[in-house]
Amino acid sequence: MRASLLALAVLAGPALADDAPLSAIPWLSDSLSAPAPRTDEPAATPLTDTDVTVMALGETRRDAVGLLSVGLTGLPRDTFAGSDPARLARLIADQPADALPAMQDLVTMLLLAELDPPRAATDPDTLFFARIDALLRLGALDQAQALLERAGATDQAAFRRWWDTSLLSGNDVRACDAMTANPGVAPTLPARIFCLTRGGDWAAAALTLDTGRAIGVIDENEQELLGRFLDPELYEGEPPPVPPRPLTPLAFRLLDGIGETPSTRDLPLAFAAADLRPTTGWKAQIEAAERLVRARSLDPNRLLALYTENRPAASGGVWDRARAIQRLDAALLGGDPQAVADALPGAWTRMRDTGLGPAFAQLYGAALARMDLPPASGALALRIGLLSPDYDRVARDAEPSLARDAFAVAIARGDDLVPPVGPLTQAIADGMTADAPANLTRLATDGRLGEALLEAALMLTEGAEADPQDIVDALAFLRSVGMIDVARRTALQLLLA
Structure with missing residues (x-):
């Protein structure tokens, strides 16, 4: 046993001189290392002994793999x-996490779509890893x-991301x-030490830790x-350890295992998933879910x-939102128009002011529109x-x-538009009637539609504060490529959100 562990430790030695795998995500752990070349080293093999479904490398280019078919x-x-x-990788990396919901949905669709890979690719993984890293950032x-x-996570760069994602989602043993x-x-x-503990050894x-210390x-x-x-x-009575920066998924799991789980509020979004566990406090679960x-x-x-799981015992912030949602939810379930009218303004204001207006609309928009409420x-x-999402039915x-x-x-209806006075409303009206800009149209006709869509999404990064001409061009382009629903949702969000 000791000899095999020493061999493992020595094998890991050359990794100290190796650069960590490159990534746009600084918190990805350096959990894998490149051992010194060996003629008898086995090649990477599919993860056939686990429940992971993989595809052997070489059968299909990974940047062509997706979860959403062209039919969807x-x-x-x-x-x-x-x-x-x-x-494409740069445009994907530039997409903000707080964009208009219609643009967030469009970008996510592009990240998950099953499409032909770029013909000019010299590195078949450039776009693939850009998509993966964008999903992790979100x-x-x-x-x-x-x-x-689905693409096959058998090489180090892919497996490293799969490993960290598994740790953050609580699938340690797998x-x-x-x-x-x-x-x-x-x-x-x-x-390796972490995995030995997960296997009960x-x-x-x-022994492996002692060996690692020694060498x-x-x-x-x-x-x-x-x-x-x-x-x-051995550390009883000592102050808690200082979490490393950047905090990696492995370090997070180790801290979690000793009862010093770091707060995820100031950590990247991917860590928030850990707070959705039922063992986490109610407030922390709500805050993670909101993010x-x-x-x-x-x-x-x-x-x-x-929000509706328990009765808030305090006030302010999360508790006020939970209380307001519970009040509105009860009024809707009771079918009382006056109670809904009384509860609606407070619930909407609290959700809108914390960036959760689109989620509120998705939850309650259709039901509220069906009720006979007082005028205001x-x-x-x-x-x-x-x-x-039911804007057309509501309208x-x-x-x-x-x-x-x-x-x-x-x-929403697609009727002729007579905009109220103002630069935003005029830009929206023009965008819903104007011809598409030549630069984006040229990209689309050259087999670069995805690139043009990502460019259009970036034009709307500032939302209603975006340059009016950018609003016109983005909406006009979306319409020109048949994305009428996306254009209408975008216009409504610019106008109302």
């Missing part, structure tokens, strides 16, 4: 074919993990089983975290379930309904009394 997205197969992968762990498994089953990826000693884990391949921070994880009694819902990475119904509340309910029978609302209804 409506995108042509050559959406990315004519683009430079490096250019906290979309399930989608990133599914995409990795991650370690996959690492053991795939000898072509070489774990660092901290990852605590003695071997302790100097585990740094001081890792030694302390692993030591506390393996034998917390993920804002990024369109979590179904708002999950947030609704958390009815007008608010109409605007919320027009921000929901069908609407009879707005205000000019701005009438303009919004006309957008």
